[in-house]
Amino acid sequence: MxxxxxxLGLATDLLLHTETGMVELRDDYIVVRTPEAPEYFFGNMLVLRQRPSASDLKLLEHDFGQLVGIPPLIAHRTFAWPENADSEVTFDAFVERGYDATVCRVLVAHPDEVIQVATNPLVKVRPFTMQQDWDDWFQMQLADMSNPTSIGSQRYMAHQQRAYRSLIERGLGNLWGAFIGNVQVGSLGLFFLDGIGRFQTVITGARHRxxxxxxxxxxxxxxxxxxxxDRLVMVADETYHAGAIYEAMGFRQQGRLASLCQEPGNAKAR
Known part of the structure; x- marks a missing residue:
């Protein structure tokens, strides 16, 4: 922290990783590892102090192998860092090497600053209370992934379910569902760490958007x-519309969080 x-996006990410995996502070990096979930791309990563340059890539990939892992167990590479609020970010050199680049807005609000917006009176909201809630959540999350039928995706989601249930059992928060009748149409997690509420995996089912x-x-x-x-934190991909929804509700941008992820099989020769 x-x-x-x-x-606060990166800070709360690291607090959550400390609760569900392993976080090691080193001179040049913060090393995040989740040994029981090698397919968890953002649970096995190096956190950098600042944006890398193309000339850093060879060293970063070497250090990732030494500190996080190598194939076949760890078949991806992920790097994340805090990004300046208004800087232009280009990743052409990394994309050419098979990396996917993401820049997210870190949005923060005090609970009293959240504005009442248009809501749906048919939607009822409650915490998860039964196995069916978790089963429906699992299927909705899986359907939203790029490769929902892969064994890796299913193992990743099984880990996420175990991790969230562990946080809930320790009194750190809950997963909440949105229901129309008995049908789960959306969900989110809200977990509390050092007085900060961090939202996780906010999703609406495809048929109910x-x-x-x-x-x-x-x-x-x-x-x-x-x-x-005393503060609530959302992290939203800059390329999606969700950030605008949260800002309309009273959240304000505090910073940005950037990452590079080379998924298994995407490495390209120099």
Missing amino acids: QRFPDN KRNVCKTLVTEVIRLAATRA
Whole structure:
């Protein structure tokens, strides 16, 4: 946490990883490892102090192999770092090497600053209470992944379910569902670490989008559960519309979080 006080997205990521995996502070990196889930790309990564340059890539890949792992156990490479709020970010040299680049906005609000927005009166919100809730969550999350039928995707989701249930059992938060009748149409996680509420895996089912499900879910969860936090944190991909929804609700950008991920089989020769 103390390493990134100006980037609550990265700081809370590391707090969550400390609870569900292993985090090691080193001179040049923060090493994140989740030994029981080698397919978890962002649970097995190197966190950098700043944006890398193309000339850093050979050393970064070497150090990733030494500190995180190599194939066949660790078949990907992931690097993440705090990014400046308004800088232009280009990753052409990394993309040419088979990396996917992502830049996210880190959005922060005090619970009292959240604005009431249009909601869907048909949507009821409650924490997960039964196995069916988890089963429906698993299928919805899996369907939203790029390769939902792969064994790696299914093992990753099974790990995420175990990790979230462990956090819930320790009283650190909950997963919440949005329901129309008995059908789960969306969900999110909200976990509390050092007085900060961090949202996780906010999703609306494909057939129920553009019906204010997300707005209803976030608004209700904050109303019901956010008294434990003095700050609430969302991390939203800059290329998706969700960030605009959260900003309309009163969240404000605090910083950005960038990453490079080379998925298995995507490495390209120099």
